[in-house]
Structure formats: C-alpha cells, structure tokens
Amino acid sequence: MSASSDILRTGALAAEGRRRTPHRKKNIASRQIGRHLSATTLLWVFAIGFAFPLLWFVLSSFKPSGDLFSYPLTLFPKQWTLSGYTTAWQSFDFAQYFINTIIVACVTTVLTVAASCASGYALAKYQNRWLKVFFVCILATTMLPTEVMLAPSFLVIRDLGLYNALAGIIVPSILTATGVLMFRSFFLTVPDDLVEAARIDGARELSIFFRIMVPLSRPIMLTLAIFSFQWRWNDYIWPLLVLNDPSKFTLQIGIQSIVGAQNINWSVLLGASVISMIPLVILYLVFQKYVMGANINAGLKD
Structure with missing residues (x-):
C-alpha cells in the first residue's frame, strides 16, 4: 500500500x-x-x-525676429523665412570663415590621426623605458585643465612665429592624449603573434605598421577623425587667442562677432549657428556606417 x-x-x-x-x-x-x-x-x-x-532651436531659426519672443510661444513658425540665413551669410564673411575652419579642421584631423596611430602603436608593442616615460607624460597632460596650458602654449607659438596664422592653431592640436590612449588600447588587443608571424615572414617594422596595423585600426581612425574634426570645428578659445586678422577668423569667432554690445539679432545668430552645424551632421551621417568592429584575429590560425 x-x-x-x-x-x-x-x-x-x-x-x-x-x-x-x-x-x-x-x-x-x-x-x-x-x-x-x-x-x-x-x-x-x-x-x-x-x-x-x-x-526648437532649428525651427526658431526660420522665424522672423519679432516672433521669437512673442507670447504664446509656438514650436513651428507662423511665417517661415530664411532672412536669418541670408543675412548671416551676406552680412558677414562666412565663406572665408568656412574656408579657414575647414582648412584647420581637415589638416589637424589628418595629422592627429597619423601621430596618434604611430604613438599608440609604439607604446603598445615596444618595450622601452623612454616610451614609458613618454606615456606617463601624456597621461599627466590629462590631469591639467586646458586653461592652465593656454599661456605656455601661446608663448611657444609666438616664439615660433606662428602668431596670427592658421598654423598656430594646427600645431598645438596635433597630438592629443585621447587619440594616443585610444590607439594604444586598441593595439594592446591585437595579438603579438600576428606581429611575430609578420617578422618571421621577413616583414620590416614599417611594413608591419602600414600594411597590417593601420588597416586593422581603421575603426579607431575613423572614430578619432570624427572627434578631432568636431573638436577643431567647435574650438573657440584657442583661435581667439592666436588670431588677430579678421580674414583668418574661424567660424566660431565669426559667429561670436554677430553678438553686439547693446543688442543681439537672434534670428541672424540662430541662422549662423545652424549653418555651422551642417558640416558636422554631414560628417557623422557619412562616416557612421564605417565605424564598426574589426576582426583582429582574421590573420591567425587556431
């Protein structure tokens, strides 16, 4: 039971x-x-x-000046107008500002990516006492506020004869701690066996760097290129200190010149600000699909 x-x-x-x-x-x-x-x-x-x-910011740029602060506030313009854009482009030398900013942003971005890639590879794959000291110095710069380095950087640029020149903006911005750390962290993830296999096959160091490491680091290069271009495009303090000639002003200084001492034409200021945003939006839309992970183990056997 x-x-x-x-x-x-x-x-x-x-x-x-x-x-x-x-x-x-x-x-x-x-x-x-x-x-x-x-x-x-x-x-x-x-x-x-x-x-x-x-x-709200973009739609307000299409409003007439009288509707920006009219009560009640509305999201969409009651009367669409491009007067802010046309006035900003015609009343100020925006074409020259654009050319100057594009030159500074593109040249600095190319040099920053190249210098950061080479420095990051050396710090990741070579064992040397002086390289470690160099890495510590780079890390030390991240602990200092930007305002602390403005005065000594300005004195160096002045002594080099680069004051009031676009090169005075470009040279101090080439090597960045962020770019070096990004590439160093990436190259540390690349197996040393890949480098050793290339050396056994007779490849020289420069060949290993340009033919193996640089193609592998393409996602990091594009990411840093986007960041660097954005940093230089939006830079305001350093160009304001270095440049004195209005014909060499960058876009951000040109936008600041719209702000008057007594009053501000908000419609023109909003239009100029939206114009300055367009290259960054285009840059992101074009390159975002290329920023993807890389298979660094593709050249190795199990």
Missing part, C-alpha cells in the same frame, strides 16, 4: 509540475517584456528630452 501511495503521490506531483510549467514560462516572458518596455520607454524619454531643444 505504501509503495502504491508513493507512486500515486509522485504522479500527482509530476502532473502538477507540468501544469505549473507553462504558467512559469508565461510569468518569465511577461517579466522580460516588462523590462524591455521599461527600458525602451526610458530611452525614448531621454531621446525626446535631448531632441526637443534641438528641434
């Missing part, structure tokens, strides 16, 4: 477990859906919080 009752009890528990299993799966699935919905809702809230002021 006891054996039969145990068998019946076991069968009943198994049947009850089978009945509970679908309910458990449904509960787990509902919890996962709830987590995904809450995370998605939170992300949408953040996206709207960031996008709404930008949308």
